[in-house]
Amino acid sequence: MHMPSNQAPAVIETTALTKVYPGDVTALDGLTVSVAPGVTGLVGANGAGKSTLIKILLGLIPPTNGQAKVLGRDCETSGETIRTLLGYMPEHDCLPPDVTATEFVTHLGRISGLPPTVAKERAAESLRHVGLHEERYRLIGTYSTGMKQRVKLAQALVGAPRLLLLDEPTNGLDPAGRTAMLELIGRIGTEFGISIVVASHLLGEIERICDHLVAIDSGRLLRADSITSFTQASQVLAVEVEEGLVQLQAALAARGLPATPQAQGRTLLVPLGGDDTYDVVRDCVAALALPLCRLEQRRHQVEELFRDERDGQEVPHA
């Protein structure tokens, strides 16, 4: 599996990056973050500054202040070079309806600087990789939303990028389509050897495929870390008993486990330290002779973690 390595040169580096739009709208507010190779989720609510960051990385808009580097190159001065190394999938619809997918992706391959025959080959390959086969000779206007999203991904791939920037790639897809798209992105990240930044407001969704997460809120960095460190901190054991919740909590506290009762119901949440946590819980339940209904390992949605951090609180603590 992917090892979070601190030695690998960052694919994206921003320093005190600030973007203020006309009318004093601050989209990015001193964002300093470094993104390692691999699949990175860029998460934040709508309006957190994700799209603005992507546009600055593409060199489409200049930052008001600060610096952004992609693959070691400055976004403001080396925009053209960077754009030959990047593939970008916008959030919104961006496909003309009256051409075939093959023609369209081939054309954009040419605009990426590929020679004519290479553009043709790579367009066919990219469309195959995203799972469009015979349909690729049909007009894009006849496609379903899922197929259109795939064409958008294929056009990002056609130029043989080293880094993909995907802005809300599961937008408008049904649950099955979302899963398929996420699997595809995960595969591109792990098997194609292309680093990926996936912007999304749906944390639960992209945490499945990411090595790293970067969370931003109101244009500021909330947290950037490897996904494992996010999830390690969030392992809890849910203990459900039919009665005696208070006694159990006290017994666990006596053994050094700070358990938290869930808002309603008969469940205690116990931070999962290691395997001995199970033993302690089992012993306490047995000693009190409580009717145990459920004992399960639960993972906090990363979303909750962010919420906790934002509120400046610790993870479950009474």
Add this chain to the structure above:
Amino acid sequence: MPEPALSASATGVIHDLGYRGYDGPRQGRAQIVRALTWHSFRSAFGIGRGVKGKIIPALAFIAMCLPALVNAFAVARGNQRLFGYDVYVPNLRAAVVIVFIAAQAPELVSRDLRSRVLPLYFCRPLRRSDYPLAKYLAMTGALLILIEVPLLILYVGTIASAKGGSAIWHETRALIPGLGVGLMYAALFAAIGLVLASLTGRRAYSTGIVAIACILTFFVALLLIQAEGGQSATATGARIAGLFSPFTIIDGVRVWLGGSAQTGFVADPGRYGPLYGVLAVALLAACLGGLAARYRKVSQS
């Protein structure tokens, strides 16, 4: 027993899906602009589009060529050449140019605005000015085909029946300014058509804007010329009446540069000739500047 997973390090290797990167040569900006120009030029004639997209360009081209073909027959039967090179069927030419740019300029620019495909261009190694530049070159090229090919047919049809080298030389000398006038039309109307069409992504609107702007100014200018005494008038009013539409501006430049008056649209501009020249250049510059500004703005959204 599963096969050992094919290695997938961050630097990438061949794997079961057969994804291959590309480390070969990449084309520079000039070649990318050329590719976009060629693509746009083809779409100006509906190539790469459905049958519907080819109807108007084809009809426009045929309409422009017909008089030249008729001329070939007429000359073969011993008649004089029917049309001048510099004022080749002026009213028909104006009408066809209007129809062509009203229909095809939106095809080149409004379509991309409508389908919001521009971010896909601007996230590639193009500069912001490259896109309008390519579109302008493509539209100018398309108009050149539309305007100059009939002149060449006119020329070939005439010299095919010409007697002696001096007759051919005479025709050639007449053709060259005609091609120059055609170039002026192409260069100016490509810019006008594109800048107006790029105002909106709604194709019907942009077609309307282009058509109305061209037709309205043209008729205003023609009416003013009539009101001031027609093409043979020499009063100041008649001399400057042609300044009010692009067609008559080009015609004024033509007469100023030595073309015969009273064959095109305008009265002899006389000492106001340079004014026509300056205005033609200013109009072209304004349209190209507007086009560039339009895409500087749109690329940020």
